[in-house]
Amino acid sequence: MAKLELKHLNKTFSPKVIPVKDVSLTVDDDEFLTLLGPSGCGKSTVLRLIAGLEQPTRGQVMIGDRDVTARRPGDRNIAMVFQSYALYPHLTVYDNLCSGLRLKHTPEPEIRQRVADASRALDLDGLMDRKPGQLSGGQRQRVALGRALVRRPDVFLLDEPLSNLDALLREKVRAELKQLFESQGVPVVYVTHDQTEAMTLSSKVAVLNKGCVQQLDAPHRIYNRPANLFVAGFVGSPQMNLITVPCEGRNAVVGEFRIPLPNSTVTPPRSIIMGIRPEHIRVAEPEDRQTIQGRVFLVENLGMHNLVSVRVEGNQNEPVILRALLPPSDNWQNQILTLALPPDSLHWFDVDSGEAVFRGAMERMAVR
Structure with missing residues (x-):
């Protein structure tokens, strides 16, 4: 178990392009934080900074007592679920779930046990021999989640994982996500521009605009006590x-x-x-x-x-x-x-x- 802490995180591409400005926040064990905001507000850049896919201009990324700011993505013990699923099309569901563990030379008996645990949690037992092209959008999303679960990471990162699903399926998978991550006991950071996802899934929400955190609070307080005009106008439909x-x-x-x-x-x-x-x-x-x-x-x-x-x-x-x-x-x-x-x-x-x-x-x- 390890909390995630961002300390004065800043990312500058040029004097006029600063997608992240002095972002500081903490996500404890069992907390589900959603980064919510319009396109271009900096939420995906914050996620990439946590993952190590981008290096901050200033600031620190802490996981537990480890400063991982300069560490490579593979050395941070994080798991990331992408909007595009990012499955290997030539591999079966079982091999997609195993791929990350095999790269880390995890013993085969442990791989089988972890895959079995993830499969039960996500109802994938009947899909193990299929390839991604034979799956529906919801099934592919569950496989992508399973690949993250088997890694047993210190932090889960999810980048708009439901945006490619239709409205009815999104509602179903959203309910499954909430139950799934409540049982994981590790920090979860979720990026979306969908207010419904933010309000229903999160234990707290960070509303971003122009690279700055406008309000960091519980969902009901974001809705009922907006800190400023931007939050008031953005949240609510x-x-x-x-x-x-x-x-x-x-x-x-x-x-x-x-x-x-x-x-x-x-x-x-x-x-x-x-x-x-x-x-x-x-x-x-x-x-x-x-x-x-x-x-x-x-x-x-x-x-x-x-x-x-x-x-x-x-x-x-x-x-x-x-x-x-x-x-x-x-x-x-x-x-x-x-x-x-x-x-x-x-x-x-x-x-x-x-x-x-x-x-x-x-x-x-x-x-x-």
Whole structure:
């Protein structure tokens, strides 16, 4: 058992191309860390730095008490699962599983035992004599996972391993992955741009953008307490409503409506970015005090819900648009709706820095 630690990791290709900027994080035994972010954010480069496929410009990669920064990939005792599976097409499933162990001159009886253990865990027993071309996408993905499992590494690295699967198969394999790695007891680092994978698989998530870690936290905190505007806008589908509104005293002005800012010692700004997720907006009831009103101009049927777009008119230059997830109905279109905005579901961000503000007040409300 060995934890993984990255210390001030930096990778520079040129003065204008810096894919990784001062990344520091720790992944303990039994932890599943997902590196989440858009294309080009640096997540795959971080994975390659851990694997030794790239050398950092600065910083350290520690596995347990070993500094492996300068070690070759084969000397780090890591196992990596690639997006493309990377199976040998001319070898059977059994020989693909054995290939890494044979390169290390592992005794044959031990190879058979390890392959048998991996085969049981991944339900590969009936596929051992087949070649990759005779397998489905899900089966090939399981073989690639099995080849990593038989190595019994100190760290597992997975680079978007589900992206080539169709939606239904991805859901099935995702559930299998979660159960599989919960039993391994070693650090897992998983790279994806898929929020569902990050939220369902991980014990913690690092959201990256432009080479920097924007937030490192448990999945529920990433979702419910985003640290800044980027995290708030990137995590969640449908996307969080984010609107820039002026302030008057301790109120945000949304059209003709006033939304109280949380109690805080922070001096009220001239303007602020208000955020609320569509699923947290609901049709107001008589006892709701914090409400807003507007006309529905677009209804999108999502099956279990309708995504309803509401235009809030007011004295601002442009109307405010809010999207809400509401129960399915044929009567939303063109209706004037009064919507409730629960105070503990509102997020507030600084217009200039994008950082969350009033976080202390929000945390206290969440506890209550």
